[in-house]
Amino acid sequence: MYSPKPLIKRICRGFLGQYFSNNVKKIEISKALVVSKLSRYEYERKKHEELTDQEFEKLLRNRGTDLVKLLHFHNLHKKFEEKVSNTLMSMGIDVKVVNRFNCTGDKVDQADIIIPTGGDGTFLLAASMVMDNKKLVVGFNSDPNRSEGYLCLPKRYSTNIQEAIERLQEGKFEWLLRSRIRTTLVVSDDDNLVPSFLHEFDSDSNTIFKSKAIRKNGRYNILPVLALNEVFVGEKLSARVSHLQMRLNGSMENTNIKCSGICVSTGTGSTSWHSSINRLPVQSVAELLRLIDINSAERKDSLATVLSDIYNKSLIFPPDDQKMGYTIRDLISAGVWPQPKGIKSRGFASKIEIKSNCFDACLVVDGGVSFCFNDGTIALMEILPEDSLRTVTFRD
Incomplete structure (x- = not known):
């Protein structure tokens, strides 16, 4: 049977991809969910909500905190958040503003677009609310002078909010489906599936995570959180050596490793911790x-x-890449380690399996949610198209 040459196939696929990319793009926006940044001032106030304002300010001053600076950046963000909301409402868009304490799955489902206002941390928070590749997430950097905001729209749109929304409505953008890591845990005790949040008060107030359920398939437990940046596994105490076993791309051979933990990154996360470790x-x-x-x-x-x-x-690779970049931190290469020899301290894989032989370890998703990862626990990591995060890029 005749089959086209690979070059012709690529040309056809490229033409069809360009056709659909250019024609199915205009976005109807009637309801927007603005996800607000948690400022340092709000964080501190939440920690000490039992104090009066006077007592709270006295506490900060006594410990040496620059209260004026704290309030300045808090007010700067709040003014920007108000500007985003007012702009959207002036364009006839219904707006709801939420934060990490009062956001629910229902509010996310009802919105046409999720708009984090803050920096990359706020964008990651907003992304954690979306578990499919249908809902659009577009971020605005509220303080472009102090924050890079790699995940947000270019900095110039922080002062041109209406122009950005109009470009979305008119289809003047390119889709960017950012790959995310799905993590499946194999555990001997279901207590190991209880999440721990890396903010002091999140365990009582994280309604986002509580509205999701771990999907079980026999021994396999699919975590209800996808990693947009990275998944890290290792001992909680950084001075303690992490004992891990690793398998790549479905290999049947385990490699025993002693290190300071393993970071598994997406293309989006390659500009973040992945880059810092390897630069x-x-x-x-x-x-x-x-x-x-x-x-x-x-x-x-x-x-x-x-x-x-x-x-x-x-070190940086495309955010829509279907492969993961792994880094073995401080790989101990001496005598019998790693065993067997030959594994590289950094590389790429489509599937990664890590088994813990650790004492008091954790698996952390995007620096925000942690799970117990002690001896015998297995983590399976992969990237699937349906787990992508739908975002956009503007060609200025």
């Missing part, structure tokens, strides 16, 4: 050059700076 400082490149008698200056336009920049940029 090569200019100083290190300069020292390597010095060993081979090459000019080792560390100034802005030096060879060391150029090489460091090229290497660090190579």
